[in-house]
Amino acid sequence: MDLNLLERLSLARGASGDEGAVRSILAEVVGPLVDELQVDTIGNLIAIKRGASQSGLKVMVAAHMDEVGLMVVGADNNGFLRFRPVGGVDARVLLANRVLVGPEGIPGVIGAKPVHLTSPKEREAPLPVEQLYIDIGAKSKDEALGAAPLGTYVTFDTPFTRLGAGGAQGAAESGRVAGKAFDDRAGCCVLAELLAESYPFDLLAVFTVQEEVGLRGAQVAAYALCPDLAFALEGTVCDDAPRPEGEDVSPTTRLGFGPAITITDASVVADRRLVELLMDTAEREGIPCQVKQPNVGGTDIGAIHLQRGGIPTAALSVPCRYIHSPESILDLGDLENCIRLMRASLMRLPSIPWKGR
Amino acid sequence: MEEVLRALSEAYGPSGNESEVRELIRGMVESYADELRVDALGNLMAIRHGPGKRVMVAAHMDEIGVIVSHIDDKGFLRFSNIGGLQNLTLLGNRVRFADGTVGVIGCEKLEDRSKVPELSKLFIDVGASSKGEVRVRVGDMGVIDRSFAMAGSRAVGKAMDDRAGCAALVLALRKMGECRHDVYFTFTTQEEIGLRGATASGFGVDPEVALAVDVTATGDTPKAPTMAVSLGGGAAIKVRDGGMLAHPGVKELLVRRAEERGLPYQLEVLEGGTTDARAIQTSRAGVPTGVISIPCRYIHTASEMIDLGDLESAVNLLLAFLEGEIEL
Numbered sequence: 001m002d003l004n005l006l007e008r009l010s011l012a013r014g015a016s017g018d019e020g021a022v023r024s025i026l027a028e029v030v031g032p033l034v035d036e037l038q039v040d041t042i043g044n045l046i047a048i049k050r051g052a053s054q055s056g057l058k059v060m061v062a063a064h065m066d067e068v069g070l071m072v073v074g075a076d077n078n079g080f081l082r083f084r085p086v087g088g089v090d091a092r093v094l095l096a097n098r099v100l101v102g103p104e105g106i107p108g109v110i111g112a113k114p115v116h117l118t119s120p121k122e123r124e125a126p127l128p129v130e131q132l133y134i135d136i137g138a139k140s141k142d143e144a145l146g147a148a149p150l151g152t153y154v155t156f157d158t159p160f161t162r163l164g165a166g167g168a169q170g171a172a173e174s175g176r177v178a179g180k181a182f183d184d185r186a187g188c189c190v191l192a193e194l195l196a197e198s199y200p201f202d203l204l205a206v207f208t209v210q211e212e213v214g215l216r217g218a219q220v221a222a223y224a225l226c227p228d229l230a231f232a233l234e235g236t237v238c239d240d241a242p243r244p245e246g247e248d249v250s251p252t253t254r255l256g257f258g259p260a261i262t263i264t265d266a267s268v269v270a271d272r273r274l275v276e277l278l279m280d281t282a283e284r285e286g287i288p289c290q291v292k293q294p295n296v297g298g299t300d301i302g303a304i305h306l307q308r309g310g311i312p313t314a315a316l317s318v319p320c321r322y323i324h325s326p327e328s329i330l331d332l333g334d335l336e337n338c339i340r341l342m343r344a345s346l347m348r349l350p351s352i353p354w355k356g357r
Numbered sequence: 358m359e360e361v362l363r364a365l366s367e368a369y370g371p372s373g374n375e376s377e378v379r380e381l382i383r384g385m386v387e388s389y390a391d392e393l394r395v396d397a398l399g400n401l402m403a404i405r406h407g408p409g410k411r412v413m414v415a416a417h418m419d420e421i422g423v424i425v426s427h428i429d430d431k432g433f434l435r436f437s438n439i440g441g442l443q444n445l446t447l448l449g450n451r452v453r454f455a456d457g458t459v460g461v462i463g464c465e466k467l468e469d470r471s472k473v474p475e476l477s478k479l480f481i482d483v484g485a486s487s488k489g490e491v492r493v494r495v496g497d498m499g500v501i502d503r504s505f506a507m508a509g510s511r512a513v514g515k516a517m518d519d520r521a522g523c524a525a526l527v528l529a530l531r532k533m534g535e536c537r538h539d540v541y542f543t544f545t546t547q548e549e550i551g552l553r554g555a556t557a558s559g560f561g562v563d564p565e566v567a568l569a570v571d572v573t574a575t576g577d578t579p580k581a582p583t584m585a586v587s588l589g590g591g592a593a594i595k596v597r598d599g600g601m602l603a604h605p606g607v608k609e610l611l612v613r614r615a616e617e618r619g620l621p622y623q624l625e626v627l628e629g630g631t632t633d634a635r636a637i638q639t640s641r642a643g644v645p646t647g648v649i650s651i652p653c654r655y656i657h658t659a660s661e662m663i664d665l666g667d668l669e670s671a672v673n674l675l676l677a678f679l680e681g682e683i684e685l
Contacts, residue, residue, distance in 0.1 A: 249435065250427035250495065263496035264424060264439070269373025269547060275496075291495045294424040295437045310398035310557025 001336050003177075005029060006160075006189045010179035013100060013155040015069025015086045016213045019043055022065040022185070026192060026207050033195040034205070044221045045207040049195055055350040057201035060227035060311075061194065061342075062218050062300045063187030063234070064211035067180065068324050070099065070154035072134070075145045079138030081108070083154060085129060087212030090325040092126035097326045098157040101136055101148045107157065108136040156180045156326035163329065175332055176255070182328040184211065186318040186335060187233035193339045199346050211300055215267070218300035222307040229274065229312050229349070232300040233342065235330065236260055236292060236317035252296050253319035256331045258288030259338035262315040266295060267302020274314035277352050281345040287337050292317060316342055358665060359512065361385065362524045363505040366514035369455060371422030371439045371498040372550045375399055377455075378418040378523070382544050385527045390542070400558040401544040403526075407536035410683050413564035413644075414529075414540060414675065415555055415633045416522030416571065417548030420515065421657055422500040423452055423481070425493055432485030434460065438476060439498055440549030445473045446658040453502035454493050458483055503659045510665050511588065517661035519548065521651045521668055522570040528668075529675045540679055548633055555633035559640035566607065566683055567646040569634035570671060572653035572663065573598075573625050582628070588652050589664040591621025592671040595648035600631025601638055606685030607647030614677035620670050625650050645685055649674055 005025075014022040023045045031037050036048040045065070051057070068087035075081050081101070085091065099108045112132050115123070134154065138144035148154075158180035191205050204225050208217035222230060240254040253260040261278050262270050282289040301313035318338050321329045370378035379401045383393065390403035401418070421440035428434055447462050454460075460483035464474055481499070485491045493499075505514035512521075526542045533540075541562045546554030548571075559567070573593050576584030586593050594611045595603045615622040625648075638646040651671050654662040 248427075248429040264373060269550065269553075272374070293426050293437075294496060295426075305398065306553055306556045308557070309561030310396050310400070310554075312397050 001193060001339060003332070005192060006177070006185065006335070009185035009188055010160045010181055013105070014065055014067055015153045015155055016066040016210045018153045019065040019209045022188070023207065026065070026188060030192050030195050030205065040221060040224065042217055042220050043209040044217045046221065046225070047195060047205040049198065049203040049205065051201040051203070052198045053200045055201045057229070057350060058204060058225070058227045059201050059346065059349060060204040060206055060222060060225055060230040060304065061191055062206045062208050062221070062230065062232045062304065063191040064184045064208045064217065064300060065188060066209055066212050067155065067183070068212050072101070072148045072150060072152040072154065074150065075141045077141050079140050079144040080111070080133035080135055081144050081148055083129065083134055086153070088324050091129050093325045094129065094132055095127060099134060099154045100157045101134065101154050102152045106136050106147055108134040108154070111135045158326050176329055177332060178327055178329045180326055180328065182320040182330050183235035183323040186235035186320060186330055190233045190318065190335065190338050190342060194343055194346070197343060200350050203346070208300055215298070215300050215303035219303035219307065222304040222311060226308055227311060230301060230304045231313065231342070232304070232315040233338070234299050234315055234317035235320040235323060235328070237297055237323060238319035238321045250293060252293040253290060253317070255319050255321060255329070256333060257290045258334060259341055260290050260292040260317045260319055262292050262299070262317065264294045265297050265299065267298030268305055268313060270301070270314040271312035273352055274312060277348065278314060278316060278341065278345050281348055282341055285340065285344050287341045287344070289337070289341060358524070358528060358668065359507065361527055362512055362521065362668070365520035365523050366505045366516055369453060369500055370418050370420055371500050372419040372547045374455065374498050375418040375546045379544065382418065382523060382527065386530055386542070389530050396558055396561050398554050398557045399546040400554045402558070402562065403530060403542040405530065405533065405536040405540045407538045407540065409538035410565045411539045411563070412541065412679065412683065413543055413559065413562045413567040413637060414526060415543045415545050415558070415567065415569045415637060416526045417519045417545045417554065417633055418523060419546055419549050420500055420518070421549050422498050424498045425495050427495065428488050428491050430488050432483065432487050432491050434481040434483060434491070434493065436476065436481055441657050443657050444476060447479060450659050451502040452481055452499040454497055454499045456492060458493050459502055460499070501659045508662070511662050512665055513660050513662045515659050515661065517653050517663050518572045518656050521572055521653065521663050525570045525651065525668060525671045525675060528672045529679070532672070532676060533679065537680055538683065545633055552633055552636035555636040556640070559637035559644065563641060564637070564644055566685065567634065567637045567644050568607070568675070568678065569632045569637065569646070569648045570675065571632040571648060571650060572656060572661070573627050573650035574656055575652045575654055578654060584627070586623055586625050586652050588654060588662065589666055590623045590652065592667055592674045593623050593625035593650035593652055595625045595627070595650055598627035598631045599629040600635035603634070603647045604645035604685070607645050610683065610685065611647055611649065611674060611678060614681060615674055618673065618677050620673050620677065622670065622674065
């Protein structure tokens, strides 16, 4: 696995609707590996890898390029930029973060009224975004809006960091990393790695846009490509955080326990045959995996499975802590096992009775 | 009629897991249809070919249910909802899983018994004394386990929403003589979680006109929300619900056919909720779509109640629609 690719993808700036930088990296990396590379009208990057054999299957695998971010909606007379979220940003943790504003990446800091001046009651609840602003050091409205006009995208300025004792020198197959946008650059990384191999069918790898604002890229790509089956690769919710003593509940996913298989989430009931293919392959190959807690979140397959006359779908995810905030943490073993499980499952795909019931 | 309804009501079929219901219906309609198809999302189409319009008639096979989210060390299951479960009605109910496992819904000690408990306070007891004894897995779905019963002329059971509609389609298909139109009796999946089966099959069938047959609420019980639909008043012809306006031409044609044949009917305006018709109506470039509703009390509980006379008038109205000219 190419840790350098994950780092490049994590650092790339691409809030929903502004995925160009991520697309460029992926086009450069997967271009030499595939037979055809297209960008559709909405901005999805479609990489087609022709199959080695003629199974007649067309399989779409999607991972979304976009990340949650912010957008400039105005400025006040003192040069502070007002903003609104793009996608489901965790507004509780915005204050005091560094951000990069606009295509030039102008540095900024998210500010609010000093804590000294707040009442105890005000400190009980997180500040709504309406009370936050981005400080880019501008001294007037004109200066602020000159640098960042209305509609300017803002992303988190988060370094990519190896965690743990091994640090930067640790083995790539173990350890954990912190960075932004692992939802879903982890999935993009997995999908890019999958394209190194050939499969016994035509693989349509789609790096989608605008997932975080409503699965929009995946919707049009699935309609246009009309695959027989589809998978989504995700960086998903992981809440294996400290819990009260003795509480016996399952977290949504756990870091280090392998990729997570979706049974159902808010957007889809995964196709049972594909879920069983993933589980059975994990068992045969000795790859750890886990079941994601039902009904949490949604992925591109929520849109894909409803296209045209219906498409059987499933999702496989890399657990990522703290997603939709400036920071996320994933386990490199989970990432590697996600690649292994998806690759092995795809290889076996033509052997399952995917048509007719 | 009663036996078809009983078998359908008691079958297991939470959203996304409709295969048992599909096989049951397949057996009921196989010898009456010209062709059977199952699409990618599991929708079953029983097709009667004819020279006229391509007509889609949809009733959903799935029912609301529970999904296991956690199994604790003592073998109790925690669960989430599949579709619009009503927490108020869950305590003490039995649930049944695909493998036959039966459990009872229990509740933690409540701080405030005057409030309806959240799902996180409830659990399912499958009779296990440790995690190791539990056969079901996280992600397995269960349904309310309740037998069908007759109360006078009224049928009571789980999942009348929408097995009553499925029964109407089965009975109409069986009764239908020569087929004037190209009719796709479509038994859909995943209605309760977002009309998903109908979204796909609406595109796949590509109908020129469509009907959904589903249950609707009534306003005839003590202190019920105001609604001019009552049990026993005949099939209800939908004017609007929370998700759609019925195509006026389809609605008018249904009214005309009911009057021509002297069938009891009532007009329906439902405040909340919607049906497969909403998804079919906006499929492709749009489909003129209406709904025949079967009045039903206690929807989304273990004991949904319908009147057999209403079911019969729904069947006859559906037949009257399909057997006549469809000019909108």
